[in-house]
Amino acid sequence: MDCNYFGKCGSCSLYQFNYEEQLSYKVEEAKELLSLKDAQIIRSKPSHFRNRAEFRIWHEDNKIFYAMHSLQEKSLLKIDSCQIVSEPIYHLMPKLIEFLKKSEILSHKLFTIEFLSSTTGNIMATLIYHKKIDETWLKEAKKIEDEFDITVIGRSRGVKLILSCDYIDETLTIFNKEFKFRLYESGFIQPNLKVNEKMIEWVLDNLGLIKNDLLELYCGHGNFTIPLSSHFNKVLATEVSKASIKAASWHKELNRCENISFARLSSQEFVQAYNKEREFRRLKDIDLDSFSFSHILVDPPRSGLDEMSLELVKEFDNIIYISCNPTTLKRDLEKLKSTHKIVASAFFDQFAYTNHLESGLILQKKSL
Numbered sequence: 001m002d003c004n005y006f007g008k009c010g011s012c013s014l015y016q017f018n019y020e021e022q023l024s025y026k027v028e029e030a031k032e033l034l035s036l037k038d039a040q041i042i043r044s045k046p047s048h049f050r051n052r053a054e055f056r057i058w059h060e061d062n063k064i065f066y067a068m069h070s071l072q073e074k075s076l077l078k079i080d081s082c083q084i085v086s087e088p089i090y091h092l093m094p095k096l097i098e099f100l101k102k103s104e105i106l107s108h109k110l111f112t113i114e115f116l117s118s119t120t121g122n123i124m125a126t127l128i129y130h131k132k133i134d135e136t137w138l139k140e141a142k143k144i145e146d147e148f149d150i151t152v153i154g155r156s157r158g159v160k161l162i163l164s165c166d167y168i169d170e171t172l173t174i175f176n177k178e179f180k181f182r183l184y185e186s187g188f189i190q191p192n193l194k195v196n197e198k199m200i201e202w203v204l205d206n207l208g209l210i211k212n213d214l215l216e217l218y219c220g221h222g223n224f225t226i227p228l229s230s231h232f233n234k235v236l237a238t239e240v241s242k243a244s245i246k247a248a249s250w251h252k253e254l255n256r257c258e259n260i261s262f263a264r265l266s267s268q269e270f271v272q273a274y275n276k277e278r279e280f281r282r283l284k285d286i287d288l289d290s291f292s293f294s295h296i297l298v299d300p301p302r303s304g305l306d307e308m309s310l311e312l313v314k315e316f317d318n319i320i321y322i323s324c325n326p327t328t329l330k331r332d333l334e335k336l337k338s339t340h341k342i343v344a345s346a347f348f349d350q351f352a353y354t355n356h357l358e359s360g361l362i363l364q365k366k367s368l
């Protein structure tokens with residue numbers, strides 16, 4: 001990738017390498033940190049791989065421009081394109097900014113634009129303002145949806161204005177099977193949807209032979225839950241975010257996955273419920289004793305697993321640990337190694353040209 005802003009724009013920190021070099025640099029570091037010699041490596045597309053991107057808006061002489069945080073200074077850098085965003089976002093960006101420039105209502109006090117695209121090319125743009133937005137703005141913003149056939153949302157302090165809807169349709173293809181999703185504006189979404197598909201396929205390839213029921217913590221909108229569900233008798237999946245659990249329940253309907261139960265619980269709350277220390281109304285329709293879990297899947301935030309969740313995870317015969325932070329993964333792995341052995345590992349380049357690297361581990365109880 002040959003980007004004019006490499007070395008200046010704060011978005012890509014590993015700008016001095018080409019795609020393969022930045023990948024081996026990160027992978028070698030992570031292999032050493034985690035002592036994983038044989039980890040599989042899952043590549044990203046070298047450019048146009050990000051399905052989620054956020055740009056600040058620079059105002060100058062009654063004109064507006066995209067901007068990113070500068071790499072070296074505490075300031076913004078004016079940019080006119082970005083090569084890491086998906087092709088649909090890349091092609092929309094210059095046309096959209098030209099369109100917005102022509103409208104005082106749409107451009108005045110516009111602070112940030114967030115883009116989200118699906119693998120199938122649908123786009124959502126969230127326009128965030130430092131001013132009140134109202135019916136007049138709504139009417140004007142409708143013209144963006146009509147012109148570009150995209151979904152637009154307006155946000156200002158305490159206000160969210162939805163024009164046609166607040167999601168875009170997505171289809172994930174996992175081993176030639178299609179799964180329907182809706183990508184909502186709020187809630188977690190994997191940033192590199194093509195690598196995400198490969199990550200789900202890697203998990204499916206490494207589940208092992210005996211598969212009873214699956215417990216999943218940090219399930220988000222059901223990204224792993226939906227494609228994995230048909231490989232288990234029953235699935236219980238939990239997550240703290242209300243918006244994500246609402247989306248997950250919709251994805252269950254959309255894909256007719258009748259063997260999944262979703263519950264909105266933090267991982268710590270789930271441990272309390274599982275250990276029968278506390279009862280939750282949110283679990284009133286779910287009989288925890290009816291599950292016979294053979295696997296647990298965890299995909300925690302960067303902070304990794306808390307002590308309570310780690311103790312719970314240790315009880316399971318098969319652990320699938322997806323991590324976006326090798327440092328906290330190492331910390332948790334040190335503890336899991338007393339009871340479990342690693343049977344498969346992989347690195348997924350979700351965040352090319354940055355120091356971040358996604359890892360996947362399959363662990364099995366030593367006594368099995």
Ligand SMILES: C[S@@+](CC[C@H](N)C(=O)[O-])C[C@H]1O[C@@H](n2cnc3c(N)ncnc32)[C@H](O)[C@@H]1O
Nearest residue numbers: 188218219220223239240241266267299300301
């Ligand atoms: C890395 S994301 C993974 C989501 C999902 N597995 C996916 O692939 O889209 C981590 C998720 O954990 C959720 N989360 C954060 N803290 C949590 C907690 N204490 N308990 C349960 N879920 C939590 C976040 O809302 C987010 O959806």
